[in-house]
Structures are given as C-alpha cells and as structure tokens.
Amino acid sequence: MTISFSTLLLQVDPPASDFTDVLFMVVLSVMLIVLSAMSGRVNMGFQVPGFPRPLSASRKKILLKRFPYYVNLSENKRRRFEQKVQYFIHVKEFIPRQIPVVTEEMKVLIAACAVQLTFGYPKIFLSHFKRILVYPDNYYSTINKTYHKGEVNPRMQAIVLSWKAFVEGYIDQEDGRNLGLHEMAHALRLENLILNAEYNFLDAEVLESWQRLADEEMINIANGQSSMFRDYAGTDPDEFFSVAIENFFERPEKFKGLMPNLYGILVLLLKQDPLNSN
Template identity: 55%
Template sequence: MILLQQTEQNSNPQSALLMFALTISFMLLLVLSGKINLGIYLPGVGVPLRRSRKSILKQHFPYYTQLTEAQKRTFEQRVQRFIYQKEFIPRQIPQVTEEMQVLIAACATQLTFGFPPNTLSYFKRILVYPTDYYSTISKRYHKGEVNPKLKIIVLSWRHFVEGYLHNDDGRNLGLHEMAHALRLERRIIQLQHGHKETALQKEWESLAQREIQLIRLGKSQMFREYAGTNAEEFFSVAVENFFERPQLFNEQMPDLYRNLALLLRQDPLTP
C-alpha cells in the first residue's frame, strides 16, 4: 500500500508536465494553422492578422482586395511583420491608432511586395502628424519625409489618407515617402556590401535623367513638375504613377514603365 501511494505521488508531476506540453503544442498548432491569433509576432513564423485588421484592409485597401487568397495571406503576414517591427510615434495627436498602423503598413507592403519580407527593416520608427508640419531642420512645412540618419519615416495622416481616397491622380504621399525609403535603403545596402549598380539600375538612371530634362523644359505630359527636382523625387513620383495610373504610364513611357516594373518586381497591369 505504501509503495502504491509513492508511485501515484511520483506520477502526478509527470502527468501535469505531459498535459502542459500537450496544451502548448495544441495552442501552437492552432496559431500556425490560423485558427487563433495571439496578437504577437513570431520571427520566421507567418502569423495571421486578427479580424479587426483584416477588416481594415478589406474596407480601405483596394490593392489587397484584388490579390488572390494565397497572396492575401502573404500580404497579411507582411503587414503584421511591419507593425510589430516598427515603433509608431504620434506627433500632435493622442495616438497612432490601429487603423493608422494597418494602412501605413499596407502601403509599405504594397510597394515592397515583390521584395524579401525584411525590406525596409533599416527604418525603425514611423512618425505620424495630423497634417503638414513644420520641420526645424529644413525650416519649411512638410507633408512627409524620410531621414536615413535617424532611421525614421514621417507622414502627415491627412495627406496619407487623401492619397488613397483619390487613387487615380498620380499623387500618393504614402507611396511617395515609402519609395524614398526603399531607394535609400537599397543604396545603403549596396554601399555596406560594396555592390555596384546593376545594369537595370543604370538603365533606370539613364531613362530618368532623360525624362527629368523634358520635365524641366516643360515637355513632359505624364509627371508633374515636382518630379524634375532631382533623381530622388523623380523616382518617388514615378512610383506614385506606377500604382495609380499604370495604363497611362505604360502607354506614354513604355520603356520607363517596363524598367520600373522590373525594379519593383511587380506589374499592376499583369497582377
């Protein structure tokens, strides 16, 4: 009898440990299968968005709604990754709401959907203002900017929203600033690893300089005058038109459009 009691006492901790392991395994299986969402980001593990965030994408982000079901799952995972890897900082507003975070992350994902998931990881913080703001650095009012030294992307929320409400005029603040960030990050990576410009990049620069001269001469019918400021602004304006007016862009500047589609590794005309 004493021996039996000892056996039962010894087996209780083992049973508890076994039940704990089974419970953890079951919960992990549910997370990985998409049945539940714990609201956390696990590096290297695709965790689905919670329903509220999916609803925001469905209601406010046409790029997402046009994807296949498989592409949507990938897009959702990238949005989640962006949200959990960035620090969203409110400026002159109480907070950066969940809707703001989801749509900003979706904008970045839209631009970089053809790139590896860690693209734009160089930038750590997203500053959000309610509208245009005064920069103490440039001494001017801005709608957005990218600062590689501070690793920040700054956005005016009003102008960000307007960019997606009017999605066929070639003006989108979110895409414009994310394009600056992408171009800067690619350049930083090339410098760090000693990589040279690819033939595709050289072709882009050549085509861009030719078009910039036409803009400055008032002979460009596609891009607004601001694109002629320099090569950086030209790239960002081109990205805006690439996503918002791809048909017109391709018809008027087929070589430039084709090159940009290859650089961004996606084509809105052939999704």
C-alpha cells in the first residue's frame, strides 16, 4: 500500500506559534509511513523485520515433520507459507480448555491448517476469529446439550477444536475427513460475509457457480446417489462446503475425476490446486 503526502514547506525560522503544528505534522507523517509499510508488507506476504519474527527453526521442524502440505511446496512457497503461519500465531489467542497449555506443536499445526486453506489469499487471516480454543478430546456444549469435535462461533469470535480429532484428521490423509480443514472452511465462509477488512474476498460469480453445482450434488446425496461425499454433506450448504474442502485437499484426484466441474470451481475459489502445489 502506498500513501502519498503533500510536500511540507518549512521556513528556515518558522514562527514560534507554528512550530508545534509543523513538528506534529512531521511526526505524524513518519508514523503513517512506518505503519503503512508494516501493514502493506505483512499483508502482501513479505516479512517485516521484528513484526512478527521469522518462523523459528523449531517451528519449521514441526512443519517438516508433521505437515505434508508444507513439505510438498517449492522453496519459494514454503517461505510464504512460513510467513503466514508465523503471522497467524502472532495475531491469534490460543486458549487451553481442560489442558494445561496450548503447546508450540498445537499452535504451529493449527495455524498451518488455516494457512493451507487460505494460502491462495496472502491478505486473509480469518481476522474476525481472534481466539482458538483447544480441548484435549470431544467436549460438551452447554448450548445444544451435545458433544462436539469442533465448531466455529462468530459471536465469540472463536474457532474451537478437539486436539485428538484434529490430529486424527491429518493421520489419515486419504479418507476425506479432516476436522481442522472442516472447521476452517466454516470460518472462511463466515469471514467472507463479515463486515471487516477481509469482507467479500471470495469472487461472487465463482461462488454463484459453486452453489449451483453444490445444490445439484446435494440432491444426489439426498437420493443416496453421491459417489464422492458422505451423507453429512447433505445437511446444508455450509456443511457441504466444508466436506468438499476436506475432499479437495485429501482426495483431489478422485474428486477431480468424479466431479471435474465442482473441483475446478474450488480451484478458482481458493486460488490453488492440490494437484499442482508447486
């Protein structure tokens, strides 16, 4: 982002009554330039020294060991991925529930999951959702009196995850079930509708095409004729989207082979293709 300023014409000996005003404008101009550079460069995916710090070697080690999506990226894309992970951790509050602390591994992998989904959008960090709540296992919801593995709560600005279910989603990467991606997909759709700096980032025409094809497939699910998605995808359009996202990343070849049009729309919508990650 570039900010242009009018030239400040300073007299050699400004009147005393004007000196404070001139000084204030100079200081304000410098501050705006610095803040603009910091905001613009972070949002565009470039590293700003000290804001936040580059991803540490220990965090990179976690990604290399635990996150195949990152491992399969080119070196240049890995650097971009690392910057987004670091920034996500930097701006979110990770809150332990029924566990002593949210560990470094938890933070890195949950952030990586969010970045995996939003990697095609350098400026998108799901900014409305400021809190990540982590439970050790399924947890009881006092709102609807049932146990959950995860949920997205826009009123509380929170994404809630069972760590056990999150890990299980990445252990088997070919079953089309991934709790982290499922909940982040819910957050993504909501973020697109919330009036903030990230509002309406998804292309409206592509979304319209997506919904038309999704409605057709939901009818197939209701009739027991879907060859790709589990029955839960037919619950409503939001659940269909989240289940589709799980399959998009975990079973892209099958997805593209059976539903090339729906798969192609997701490629356009997310601005990435799991079958061509390099």
